[in-house]
Amino acid sequence: MLKAKITRLSVSDVRFPTSLEQHGSDAMHTDPDYSVAYVVIETDGGLKGYGLTFTLGKGTEIVVCAVEALSAFVVGTCLEEIVSDFRAFYRLLTSDGQMRWIGPEKGVIQLATAAVLNAVWDLWARAEGKPLWKLLVDMDAKKLISCIDFRYITDALTEQEALDILLKGQEGKRQREEQMLKEGYPAYTTSCAWIGYPDQQLKQLCTEALKDGWTRFKVKVGVDLQDDIRRCRLIRQIIGPSNTLMIDANQRWDVGEAVTWVTSLAEFQPLWIEEPTSPDDILGHATISKALAPLGIGVATGEQCHNRVMFKQLLQASALQFVQIDSCRLGSVNENLAVLLMACKFQVPVCPHAGGVGLCELVQHLILFDYISVSASLHNRMCEYVDHLHEHFKSPVEIQNAHYMPPKDPGYSTEMLEESVLQHQYPQGDVWQGHPGC
Ligand SMILES: C[C@H](O)[C@@H](O)[C@@H](O)[C@H](O)C(=O)O
Ligand SMILES: [Mg+2]
Numbered sequence: 085m086l087k088a089k090i091t092r093l094s095v096s097d098v099r100f101p102t103s104l105e106q107h108g109s110d111a112m113h114t115d116p117d118y119s120v121a122y123v124v125i126e127t128d129g130g131l132k133g134y135g136l137t138f139t140l141g142k143g144t145e146i147v148v149c150a151v152e153a154l155s156a157f158v159v160g161t162c163l164e165e166i167v168s169d170f171r172a173f174y175r176l177l178t179s180d181g182q183m184r185w186i187g188p189e190k191g192v193i194q195l196a197t198a199a200v201l202n203a204v205w206d207l208w209a210r211a212e213g214k215p216l217w218k219l220l221v222d223m224d225a226k227k228l229i230s231c232i233d234f235r236y237i238t239d240a241l242t243e244q245e246a247l248d249i250l251l252k253g254q255e256g257k258r259q260r261e262e263q264m265l266k267e268g269y270p271a272y273t274t275s276c277a278w279i280g281y282p283d284q285q286l287k288q289l290c291t292e293a294l295k296d297g298w299t300r301f302k303v304k305v306g307v308d309l310q311d312d313i314r315r316c317r318l319i320r321q322i323i324g325p326s327n328t329l330m331i332d333a334n335q336r337w338d339v340g341e342a343v344t345w346v347t348s349l350a351e352f353q354p355l356w357i358e359e360p361t362s363p364d365d366i367l368g369h370a371t372i373s374k375a376l377a378p379l380g381i382g383v384a385t386g387e388q389c390h391n392r393v394m395f396k397q398l399l400q401a402s403a404l405q406f407v408q409i410d411s412c413r414l415g416s417v418n419e420n421l422a423v424l425l426m427a428c429k430f431q432v433p434v435c436p437h438a439g440g441v442g443l444c445e446l447v448q449h450l451i452l453f454d455y456i457s458v459s460a461s462l463h464n465r466m467c468e469y470v471d472h473l474h475e476h477f478k479s480p481v482e483i484q485n486a487h488y489m490p491p492k493d494p495g496y497s498t499e500m501l502e503e504s505v506l507q508h509q510y511p512q513g514d515v516w517q518g519h520p521g522c
Contacts, residue, residue: 085211086164088129093155095199096122097144098500099510100441100473101519106280107472108439110334111306114280117141118473120441121148121196122505123203125158131210134499135203137195137412138440144510150196153183158200167208170231174201174418178233190390194415201416202446206496216417216496217449221261221456225250232422233392240396246425253457260456268487269451270462271469272300272330274439276319279304283318290322297485300328300466302358306336309348316352325353330384332358339368343375356384356406363388369403384408387437391415392422399430406464408437411446417496424454433463439470444481445497448488476504 102108103115110116121144123135139147157177166173177197178189187193209216220228229246276289290301303319305312312331320329331354337345342360357376361368363385373383386408389395398404407427414420427434436451438444444467451467459465467488474480478499482489491497507514 085129085131086167087162088127088131088211089162090125090158090160091128092126093151093158093200093203094124094126095148095151095155096505097148097510098122098441098505098508098513099141099144099516100508101515102472103141106278108470109278109280110304110332111279111336112334113140115141118441119144119510120500121151121199122500123151123199125203125207127163127207131207133203133205133207133210134495135199135201135206135416136442136446136498136500137199137202138443139195143192146192147195147199150186150192151199154193154196154200158204163204163207163211166204167231170418171233173204174231174233174415175235177201178415189393189415194390195412197415198412201418202412202496202498205417206498210495213494215449215491215493217452217456217490220417220421220449220453221257225254228421231418232425233418234422236393237396237422237426240400241422241426241429245429246422249425249428249458253460256460257456260460264452264456264490268484268489269448269455270300270466271483271486271488272302272328272435272466273298273469273471273486274302274332275469275471276301277303277315279307283315286315286318287322290319294323294327299323299486300330302330302332302468304334305331305349306333306345309345312345312349316349316354320352329354330356330358333360335359335362335388337361339365339371342368342372346372346376346381347379350379350381354381356382358384358406358408359387360385364394366394366397366401366403369398370401373403373405382406384435386410387413389413392419392426395423396426399426399432405432407432407434408468409434409447409450410437411443411450412440413437417450420450424450424458428458433461433465434459435465436467438468439472441473442477442498442500444469444474444488445477445479445491448481448491449496452488452490476500476508 099119382405384406
Protein backbone atom coordinates (compact mmCIF):
# COMPACT_ATOMS: atom_id res chain seq x y z
CA MET A 85 0.00 0.00 0.00
CA LEU A 86 2.77 2.42 0.94
CA LYS A 87 4.36 1.93 -2.46
CA ALA A 88 1.26 3.11 -4.31
CA LYS A 89 1.98 6.03 -6.60
CA ILE A 90 -0.11 9.18 -6.31
CA THR A 91 -1.63 9.66 -9.74
CA ARG A 92 -4.09 12.50 -9.27
CA LEU A 93 -5.11 15.32 -6.94
CA SER A 94 -8.47 17.01 -7.30
CA VAL A 95 -9.87 19.87 -5.28
CA SER A 96 -13.44 21.15 -4.91
CA ASP A 97 -14.99 24.35 -3.59
CA VAL A 98 -17.69 23.10 -1.20
CA ARG A 99 -19.88 25.60 0.64
CA PHE A 100 -22.78 25.42 3.06
CA PRO A 101 -25.23 28.35 3.38
CA THR A 102 -24.93 28.51 7.18
CA SER A 103 -25.19 32.32 7.21
CA LEU A 104 -28.91 32.06 6.39
CA GLU A 105 -29.63 31.04 9.97
CA GLN A 106 -26.68 32.81 11.56
CA HIS A 107 -24.97 29.57 12.52
CA GLY A 108 -21.32 30.25 13.22
CA SER A 109 -21.76 34.02 13.48
CA ASP A 110 -19.44 36.03 15.69
CA ALA A 111 -18.40 39.63 16.29
CA MET A 112 -16.22 39.74 13.16
CA HIS A 113 -17.72 37.09 10.89
CA THR A 114 -21.35 38.07 10.84
CA ASP A 115 -22.41 36.05 7.79
CA PRO A 116 -20.22 32.95 7.63
CA ASP A 117 -20.95 30.32 5.01
CA TYR A 118 -19.03 27.36 6.37
CA SER A 119 -16.92 25.95 3.53
CA VAL A 120 -14.03 23.70 2.66
CA ALA A 121 -11.45 23.28 -0.03
CA TYR A 122 -11.87 19.54 -0.34
CA VAL A 123 -8.98 17.47 -1.66
CA VAL A 124 -8.96 13.91 -2.97
CA ILE A 125 -5.71 12.18 -3.84
CA GLU A 126 -5.81 9.01 -5.88
CA THR A 127 -3.20 6.28 -6.13
CA ASP A 128 -2.54 3.63 -8.75
CA GLY A 129 -3.31 0.99 -6.11
CA GLY A 130 -6.90 2.30 -5.83
CA LEU A 131 -6.52 3.69 -2.32
CA LYS A 132 -7.61 7.32 -1.90
CA GLY A 133 -6.74 9.99 0.64
CA TYR A 134 -9.12 12.80 1.59
CA GLY A 135 -8.15 16.17 2.99
CA LEU A 136 -9.71 19.53 3.64
CA THR A 137 -9.19 22.94 5.03
CA PHE A 138 -11.93 25.07 6.54
CA THR A 139 -12.74 28.48 5.05
CA LEU A 140 -15.65 30.88 4.77
CA GLY A 141 -17.61 31.32 1.52
CA LYS A 142 -15.83 33.56 -0.98
CA GLY A 143 -12.39 32.81 0.43
CA THR A 144 -12.68 29.21 -0.71
CA GLU A 145 -11.98 29.85 -4.38
CA ILE A 146 -8.61 31.41 -3.50
CA VAL A 147 -7.65 28.44 -1.34
CA VAL A 148 -8.67 26.10 -4.17
CA CYS A 149 -6.26 27.96 -6.50
CA ALA A 150 -3.45 27.57 -3.97
CA VAL A 151 -4.13 23.84 -3.60
CA GLU A 152 -3.93 23.49 -7.38
CA ALA A 153 -0.59 25.28 -7.33
CA LEU A 154 0.74 22.81 -4.74
CA SER A 155 -0.59 19.68 -6.42
CA ALA A 156 2.48 19.25 -8.63
CA PHE A 157 4.52 18.39 -5.51
CA VAL A 158 2.25 15.48 -4.70
CA VAL A 159 1.29 13.91 -8.01
CA GLY A 160 3.90 11.45 -9.21
CA THR A 161 5.37 10.71 -5.77
CA CYS A 162 4.50 7.69 -3.68
CA LEU A 163 3.40 7.57 -0.08
CA GLU A 164 6.48 5.67 1.01
CA GLU A 165 8.73 8.35 -0.43
CA ILE A 166 6.79 11.07 1.42
CA VAL A 167 6.65 9.42 4.82
CA SER A 168 10.24 8.17 4.72
CA ASP A 169 11.23 11.83 5.19
CA PHE A 170 8.04 13.72 5.97
CA ARG A 171 9.98 16.70 7.31
CA ALA A 172 11.61 17.15 3.92
CA PHE A 173 8.25 16.84 2.18
CA TYR A 174 6.69 19.42 4.52
CA ARG A 175 9.57 21.75 3.65
CA LEU A 176 9.20 21.09 -0.04
CA LEU A 177 5.64 22.37 0.13
CA THR A 178 6.34 25.30 2.45
CA SER A 179 9.70 26.47 1.12
CA ASP A 180 9.22 26.55 -2.65
CA GLY A 181 11.44 29.35 -3.90
CA GLN A 182 8.61 31.13 -5.66
CA MET A 183 5.50 30.25 -3.71
CA ARG A 184 6.91 30.91 -0.26
CA TRP A 185 6.75 34.60 -1.16
CA ILE A 186 2.98 34.54 -0.67
CA GLY A 187 3.40 33.03 2.81
CA PRO A 188 5.69 31.91 4.16
CA GLU A 189 3.75 29.35 6.18
CA LYS A 190 0.80 31.66 6.66
CA GLY A 191 -2.44 32.77 5.06
CA VAL A 192 -3.98 31.10 2.04
CA ILE A 193 -0.91 29.09 1.09
CA GLN A 194 -0.73 27.59 4.57
CA LEU A 195 -4.42 26.66 4.50
CA ALA A 196 -3.74 24.96 1.17
CA THR A 197 -0.72 23.15 2.63
CA ALA A 198 -2.99 21.88 5.41
CA ALA A 199 -5.60 20.61 2.94
CA VAL A 200 -3.02 18.74 0.86
CA LEU A 201 -1.10 17.28 3.80
CA ASN A 202 -4.29 16.34 5.64
CA ALA A 203 -5.09 14.19 2.59
CA VAL A 204 -1.62 12.63 2.73
CA TRP A 205 -2.00 11.82 6.46
CA ASP A 206 -5.43 10.35 5.75
CA LEU A 207 -3.90 8.20 3.02
CA TRP A 208 -1.11 7.07 5.34
CA ALA A 209 -3.53 6.10 8.13
CA ARG A 210 -5.71 4.23 5.65
CA ALA A 211 -2.69 2.43 4.20
CA GLU A 212 -1.85 1.30 7.75
CA GLY A 213 -5.49 0.39 8.44
CA LYS A 214 -5.69 2.64 11.52
CA PRO A 215 -7.52 5.77 12.58
CA LEU A 216 -5.01 8.63 12.52
CA TRP A 217 -4.86 9.03 16.32
CA LYS A 218 -3.87 5.38 16.65
CA LEU A 219 -1.27 5.68 13.87
CA LEU A 220 0.30 8.50 15.89
CA VAL A 221 0.00 6.75 19.25
CA ASP A 222 1.66 3.58 17.88
CA MET A 223 4.37 5.41 15.95
CA ASP A 224 7.96 5.18 17.11
CA ALA A 225 8.99 8.44 18.83
CA LYS A 226 11.87 9.05 16.43
CA LYS A 227 9.60 8.59 13.45
CA LEU A 228 7.15 11.11 14.90
CA ILE A 229 9.95 13.60 15.42
CA SER A 230 11.07 13.08 11.83
CA CYS A 231 7.72 14.51 10.64
CA ILE A 232 8.32 17.87 12.34
CA ASP A 233 10.13 20.85 10.87
CA PHE A 234 12.09 22.26 13.83
CA ARG A 235 13.38 25.23 11.86
CA TYR A 236 12.65 28.45 13.79
CA ILE A 237 11.64 26.73 17.05
CA THR A 238 14.85 25.18 18.40
CA ASP A 239 15.29 28.12 20.76
CA ALA A 240 12.10 26.94 22.47
CA LEU A 241 12.13 23.19 21.84
CA THR A 242 15.00 21.07 20.57
CA GLU A 243 14.58 17.71 18.86
CA GLN A 244 16.09 16.05 21.90
CA GLU A 245 13.60 17.75 24.24
CA ALA A 246 10.73 16.72 21.98
CA LEU A 247 11.99 13.16 21.99
CA ASP A 248 12.29 13.19 25.78
CA ILE A 249 8.67 14.36 26.09
CA LEU A 250 7.51 11.50 23.86
CA LEU A 251 9.61 8.95 25.73
CA LYS A 252 8.19 10.16 29.03
CA GLY A 253 4.72 9.89 27.49
CA GLN A 254 5.24 6.13 27.05
CA GLU A 255 4.59 5.69 30.75
CA GLY A 256 0.93 4.84 31.33
CA LYS A 257 0.16 5.19 27.63
CA ARG A 258 -1.80 1.95 27.33
CA GLN A 259 -4.02 2.81 30.33
CA ARG A 260 -4.74 6.24 28.89
CA GLU A 261 -5.64 4.69 25.56
CA GLU A 262 -8.05 2.31 27.29
CA GLN A 263 -9.50 5.17 29.30
CA MET A 264 -10.15 7.17 26.11
CA LEU A 265 -11.77 4.18 24.41
CA LYS A 266 -14.09 3.84 27.39
CA GLU A 267 -14.80 7.43 28.42
CA GLY A 268 -13.81 9.57 25.47
CA TYR A 269 -12.18 13.01 25.54
CA PRO A 270 -14.02 15.87 27.33
CA ALA A 271 -15.70 18.44 25.11
CA TYR A 272 -17.40 21.82 25.37
CA THR A 273 -20.12 23.24 23.18
CA THR A 274 -20.24 26.46 21.17
CA SER A 275 -23.52 25.62 19.44
CA CYS A 276 -25.81 27.45 21.88
CA ALA A 277 -24.66 31.04 21.67
CA TRP A 278 -23.60 32.33 18.26
CA ILE A 279 -23.76 36.10 18.16
CA GLY A 280 -26.70 36.23 15.73
CA TYR A 281 -28.95 34.00 17.85
CA PRO A 282 -31.83 35.75 19.64
CA ASP A 283 -32.17 35.29 23.41
CA GLN A 284 -35.04 32.83 23.07
CA GLN A 285 -32.94 30.51 20.88
CA LEU A 286 -30.03 30.85 23.25
CA LYS A 287 -32.21 29.84 26.19
CA GLN A 288 -33.71 26.89 24.41
CA LEU A 289 -30.38 25.55 23.09
CA CYS A 290 -28.67 25.97 26.44
CA THR A 291 -31.45 24.19 28.29
CA GLU A 292 -31.37 21.29 25.80
CA ALA A 293 -27.58 21.07 25.96
CA LEU A 294 -27.68 20.86 29.75
CA LYS A 295 -30.15 18.00 29.48
CA ASP A 296 -27.79 16.26 27.04
CA GLY A 297 -25.01 16.35 29.63
CA TRP A 298 -23.01 19.41 28.51
CA THR A 299 -21.27 21.24 31.35
CA ARG A 300 -19.05 23.71 29.46
CA PHE A 301 -20.41 26.45 27.22
CA LYS A 302 -18.88 29.13 25.00
CA VAL A 303 -20.61 32.41 24.27
CA LYS A 304 -19.82 34.88 21.50
CA VAL A 305 -19.24 38.46 22.67
CA GLY A 306 -17.74 41.71 21.45
CA VAL A 307 -20.29 43.73 19.49
CA ASP A 308 -22.19 45.52 22.25
CA LEU A 309 -21.27 45.41 25.92
CA GLN A 310 -24.86 45.67 27.20
CA ASP A 311 -25.89 42.76 24.95
CA ASP A 312 -22.96 40.74 26.23
CA ILE A 313 -23.88 41.42 29.85
CA ARG A 314 -27.47 40.36 29.17
CA ARG A 315 -26.49 37.22 27.24
CA CYS A 316 -23.84 36.11 29.74
CA ARG A 317 -26.24 36.70 32.64
CA LEU A 318 -28.90 34.65 30.89
CA ILE A 319 -26.56 31.76 30.25
CA ARG A 320 -25.05 31.84 33.74
CA GLN A 321 -28.56 31.69 35.15
CA ILE A 322 -29.41 28.65 33.04
CA ILE A 323 -26.15 26.72 33.55
CA GLY A 324 -25.69 27.64 37.22
CA PRO A 325 -22.53 28.67 39.07
CA SER A 326 -20.59 25.42 38.85
CA ASN A 327 -20.67 24.79 35.10
CA THR A 328 -18.01 26.37 32.94
CA LEU A 329 -18.47 29.46 30.77
CA MET A 330 -16.04 30.74 28.14
CA ILE A 331 -16.31 33.91 26.04
CA ASP A 332 -15.01 34.52 22.52
CA ALA A 333 -14.55 37.96 20.90
CA ASN A 334 -13.03 36.81 17.59
CA GLN A 335 -10.41 39.61 17.51
CA ARG A 336 -12.82 42.48 17.97
CA TRP A 337 -10.94 44.75 20.35
CA ASP A 338 -7.83 46.85 20.85
CA VAL A 339 -5.69 45.77 23.78
CA GLY A 340 -6.92 48.31 26.35
CA GLU A 341 -10.51 47.90 25.21
CA ALA A 342 -10.23 44.13 25.67
CA VAL A 343 -9.15 44.53 29.26
CA THR A 344 -11.95 46.97 30.14
CA TRP A 345 -14.65 44.99 28.31
CA VAL A 346 -13.70 41.64 29.82
CA THR A 347 -13.41 43.22 33.27
CA SER A 348 -17.06 44.25 32.89
CA LEU A 349 -17.94 40.60 32.21
CA ALA A 350 -15.84 39.21 35.06
CA GLU A 351 -18.88 38.78 37.34
CA PHE A 352 -19.97 35.90 35.07
CA GLN A 353 -16.70 34.13 35.81
CA PRO A 354 -15.55 33.13 32.36
CA LEU A 355 -12.71 30.64 32.33
CA TRP A 356 -11.19 32.34 29.31
CA ILE A 357 -11.52 35.18 26.86
CA GLU A 358 -10.79 33.86 23.39
CA GLU A 359 -9.17 35.93 20.64
CA PRO A 360 -9.53 39.27 22.44
CA THR A 361 -7.47 41.14 19.83
CA SER A 362 -5.50 40.69 16.59
CA PRO A 363 -4.22 37.11 16.38
CA ASP A 364 -0.80 38.48 15.37
CA ASP A 365 -0.39 40.70 18.44
CA ILE A 366 1.71 38.56 20.74
CA LEU A 367 2.69 41.32 23.13
CA GLY A 368 -0.91 42.56 23.19
CA HIS A 369 -2.04 39.10 24.27
CA ALA A 370 0.65 39.14 26.95
CA THR A 371 -0.61 42.49 28.28
CA ILE A 372 -4.21 41.25 28.34
CA SER A 373 -3.16 37.99 30.06
CA LYS A 374 -1.34 39.90 32.75
CA ALA A 375 -4.22 42.32 33.33
CA LEU A 376 -6.86 39.58 33.55
CA ALA A 377 -4.90 37.10 35.66
CA PRO A 378 -6.02 38.65 38.98
CA LEU A 379 -9.65 38.15 37.86
CA GLY A 380 -9.01 34.46 37.26
CA ILE A 381 -9.66 34.83 33.52
CA GLY A 382 -7.19 33.28 31.06
CA VAL A 383 -6.53 34.15 27.43
CA ALA A 384 -7.16 31.52 24.76
CA THR A 385 -6.10 31.82 21.15
CA GLY A 386 -4.99 29.84 18.13
CA GLU A 387 -7.74 29.34 15.58
CA GLN A 388 -6.02 31.98 13.44
CA CYS A 389 -2.50 31.31 14.64
CA HIS A 390 -0.97 30.24 11.39
CA ASN A 391 2.25 28.51 12.32
CA ARG A 392 4.50 27.05 15.00
CA VAL A 393 6.59 30.22 15.18
CA MET A 394 3.62 32.30 16.31
CA PHE A 395 2.70 29.70 18.91
CA LYS A 396 6.31 29.63 20.07
CA GLN A 397 6.27 33.36 20.74
CA LEU A 398 2.86 33.29 22.44
CA LEU A 399 4.22 30.61 24.76
CA GLN A 400 7.53 32.35 25.36
CA ALA A 401 5.77 35.61 26.19
CA SER A 402 3.24 33.94 28.55
CA ALA A 403 0.65 35.52 26.28
CA LEU A 404 -1.89 32.69 26.43
CA GLN A 405 -3.17 30.28 29.03
CA PHE A 406 -4.98 27.95 26.60
CA VAL A 407 -3.48 26.77 23.30
CA GLN A 408 -6.11 26.38 20.61
CA ILE A 409 -4.55 24.27 17.89
CA ASP A 410 -6.41 24.00 14.60
CA SER A 411 -6.16 21.01 12.28
CA CYS A 412 -6.50 23.16 9.17
CA ARG A 413 -4.92 26.51 10.07
CA LEU A 414 -1.52 25.03 10.97
CA GLY A 415 0.35 23.03 8.34
CA SER A 416 -1.47 19.75 9.00
CA VAL A 417 -0.47 17.09 11.52
CA ASN A 418 3.22 17.86 11.07
CA GLU A 419 2.95 21.36 12.47
CA ASN A 420 0.33 20.43 15.05
CA LEU A 421 2.79 17.91 16.49
CA ALA A 422 5.33 20.70 16.96
CA VAL A 423 2.79 22.86 18.79
CA LEU A 424 1.54 20.02 21.03
CA LEU A 425 5.11 19.32 22.10
CA MET A 426 5.90 22.99 22.73
CA ALA A 427 2.69 23.41 24.76
CA CYS A 428 3.72 20.40 26.84
CA LYS A 429 7.14 21.86 27.51
CA PHE A 430 5.64 25.22 28.54
CA GLN A 431 2.93 23.43 30.55
CA VAL A 432 0.06 25.23 28.88
CA PRO A 433 -3.09 23.15 28.30
CA VAL A 434 -4.25 22.52 24.75
CA CYS A 435 -7.96 23.06 24.06
CA PRO A 436 -8.37 22.65 20.29
CA HIS A 437 -10.47 24.83 18.05
CA ALA A 438 -13.14 22.85 16.21
CA GLY A 439 -16.51 23.32 14.56
CA GLY A 440 -16.70 24.73 11.05
CA VAL A 441 -16.87 21.97 8.47
CA GLY A 442 -14.96 18.89 9.56
CA LEU A 443 -12.77 20.53 12.20
CA CYS A 444 -14.27 18.35 14.95
CA GLU A 445 -13.77 15.26 12.80
CA LEU A 446 -10.08 16.05 12.33
CA VAL A 447 -8.91 17.61 15.56
CA GLN A 448 -10.31 14.85 17.79
CA HIS A 449 -7.48 12.65 16.45
CA LEU A 450 -4.85 15.18 17.50
CA ILE A 451 -6.16 15.77 21.00
CA LEU A 452 -6.50 12.04 21.64
CA PHE A 453 -2.87 11.64 20.65
CA ASP A 454 -1.96 14.59 22.88
CA TYR A 455 -3.55 13.01 25.94
CA ILE A 456 -2.35 9.47 25.33
CA SER A 457 1.22 10.20 24.23
CA VAL A 458 2.16 13.75 25.20
CA SER A 459 0.38 15.68 27.97
CA ALA A 460 -1.04 12.74 29.97
CA SER A 461 -3.34 15.28 31.62
CA LEU A 462 -6.99 16.30 31.41
CA HIS A 463 -6.60 19.21 33.80
CA ASN A 464 -8.19 22.37 32.35
CA ARG A 465 -8.44 20.60 28.99
CA MET A 466 -11.37 20.12 26.65
CA CYS A 467 -11.98 20.04 22.94
CA GLU A 468 -14.47 22.33 21.25
CA TYR A 469 -17.60 20.81 19.74
CA VAL A 470 -20.08 22.42 17.38
CA ASP A 471 -23.16 20.58 16.28
CA HIS A 472 -23.24 21.42 12.57
CA LEU A 473 -22.65 19.55 9.31
CA HIS A 474 -21.41 16.23 10.68
CA GLU A 475 -23.99 14.43 8.55
CA HIS A 476 -21.89 15.18 5.46
CA PHE A 477 -19.02 12.96 6.62
CA LYS A 478 -18.50 9.26 6.03
CA SER A 479 -17.22 8.79 9.61
CA PRO A 480 -18.85 11.58 11.62
CA VAL A 481 -17.76 12.35 15.18
CA GLU A 482 -19.41 10.39 17.93
CA ILE A 483 -20.24 12.35 21.07
CA GLN A 484 -21.32 10.53 24.21
CA ASN A 485 -22.15 12.41 27.36
CA ALA A 486 -20.24 15.49 26.16
CA HIS A 487 -17.12 13.46 25.27
CA TYR A 488 -15.52 12.67 21.91
CA MET A 489 -15.41 8.91 21.47
CA PRO A 490 -12.24 7.79 19.62
CA PRO A 491 -12.89 7.18 15.93
CA LYS A 492 -12.48 3.59 14.79
CA ASP A 493 -12.43 3.81 10.98
CA PRO A 494 -9.04 3.94 9.27
CA GLY A 495 -7.97 7.43 8.22
CA TYR A 496 -8.33 11.02 9.46
CA SER A 497 -12.19 11.12 9.33
CA THR A 498 -11.84 13.55 6.41
CA GLU A 499 -13.91 11.79 3.76
CA MET A 500 -17.15 13.52 2.86
CA LEU A 501 -20.19 11.87 1.32
CA GLU A 502 -20.01 12.09 -2.47
CA GLU A 503 -23.60 13.27 -2.62
CA SER A 504 -22.91 16.10 -0.14
CA VAL A 505 -19.91 17.28 -2.12
CA LEU A 506 -21.90 17.30 -5.36
CA GLN A 507 -24.86 19.13 -3.87
CA HIS A 508 -22.76 21.79 -2.15
CA GLN A 509 -20.14 22.45 -4.79
CA TYR A 510 -20.00 26.15 -5.55
CA PRO A 511 -21.53 27.46 -7.74
CA GLN A 512 -22.89 24.44 -9.64
CA GLY A 513 -24.31 22.38 -6.74
CA ASP A 514 -28.09 22.11 -6.29
CA VAL A 515 -27.98 23.91 -2.94
CA TRP A 516 -26.65 27.05 -4.62
CA GLN A 517 -29.12 27.22 -7.51
CA GLY A 518 -31.24 30.35 -7.21
CA HIS A 519 -29.33 31.43 -4.11
CA PRO A 520 -28.72 35.19 -3.90
CA GLY A 521 -25.19 36.08 -4.95
CA CYS A 522 -24.64 32.91 -6.92
C1 LIG B 1 -16.68 31.95 12.03
C2 LIG B 1 -16.59 30.82 13.00
O1 LIG B 1 -17.85 30.28 13.26
C3 LIG B 1 -15.93 31.24 14.33
O2 LIG B 1 -16.81 32.09 14.98
C4 LIG B 1 -15.64 30.03 15.19
O3 LIG B 1 -14.68 29.24 14.59
C5 LIG B 1 -15.27 30.40 16.60
O4 LIG B 1 -14.31 31.36 16.72
C6 LIG B 1 -15.01 29.25 17.52
O5 LIG B 1 -14.21 29.41 18.41
O6 LIG B 1 -15.64 28.22 17.34
MG1 LIG C 1 -13.14 31.14 18.47
